[in-house]
Amino acid sequence: MEASLGVKLFNRSTRHVRLTDSGERFLTDMKQLLEDLELAQAAASGSYLNPKGTLSITAPVLFGQKYIIPIVAEYLELYPDVSVKTVFYDRICNLLEEGLEIAIRIGHLQDSSLYATHVGDVSRVVCGSPGYFAKYGIPKHPADLTRHKIIMASTVEPSTSWRFVASGTKETVRVAPHLDCNHNDAALNAAILGCGVTRLMSYQVGEDIQEGRLQKVLDAYETDPLPIHIVHLEGRRTTAKIRSFIDLSVERLRANPFINPATG
Missing domain, CATH: 3.40.190.10 (Periplasmic binding protein-like II)
Known part of the structure; x- marks a missing residue:
């Protein structure tokens, strides 16, 4: 690839391989091209307009059982072209590495690359x-x-x-x-x-x-409350299935008196 481009993409040693400045720019451009390709494919299939496909969601176990499953049940009634996979763990799941799309996070967020919506606080x-x-x-x-x-x-x-x-x-x-x-x-x-x-x-x-x-x-x-967020990876390219589930979840969770006592 370096020969065809006519530039050096990597600095190599016996112990390390690192991208050059040209390599970093090339990687950024290729990521943008792949994102644009995914966007075009999704637009052609209608997934950015109509909720469809499989949606994967992770949450802490009891939170998922008590609050997410009722939302999922309502969501599946509203959007029959979507199927949902729930993964409930009492640990932080890496969305990218574990192939998940939406997470409920309780506590202060550490990963600034995620898009987050605040829905409540708990103590x-x-x-x-x-x-x-x-x-x-x-x-x-x-x-x-x-x-x-x-x-x-x-x-x-x-x-x-x-x-x-x-x-x-x-x-x-x-x-x-x-x-x-x-x-x-x-x-x-x-x-x-x-x-x-x-x-x-x-x-x-x-x-x-x-x-x-x-x-x-x-x-x-009691110690200071901990925030609850709904987080996901996608930004402006958020698919309809993700956007619609987040919208429904925000409405339901913010109205829940056990998450937002002022609403009770």
Whole structure:
């Protein structure tokens, strides 16, 4: 290729191969050509106008089960030419490497290459069953947790050092797990059954608190909320299937009182 172009594209050594300035420009131009080709193909097939094809979505497990599946069900009714693949993990999925199109991200975004839409905020909530608190008492201060049976949800609080904020001052309490769960839903069920006190995301326990299965404590010591975003890779070339799902999700999630309490 270098011979046909008449320029040097790579600097080579026995240990490394790096692009030259000409190589960098050539790579950028080729990427643009490929994007334009994909755009032309998509326009010809109608996928930028009408939702069609397979849409892949990833989200944290409980968030996906509670909030994304109902949206997916509604979406499939609205757009019968689209099929959906959901991938729910309690880890950050790399959209490009794992072939995914849309992700729900909870927490501050690290990847600036993604297009993001803010849909709400959640906080870490300390809670237990009313029956447990009737038997063991209600903690009034984070330090009181050292005298309680602790249910660890390792995907939410992987550390035994729980952080709190009191009057603008950060506090850390080291807890000893009475029950250590590697799945949030297991910790949630254990708390409902009265096994102890747990710390989960507000969206995970909101319905159970509202219906009286769990009781929230230490509200005054909660840390700052974490943002929820819908993210995707495509920009101005966003296909209709992605754009329509994001539009529906933004409307539904922003209206959800367990994600945006002000709407409740």
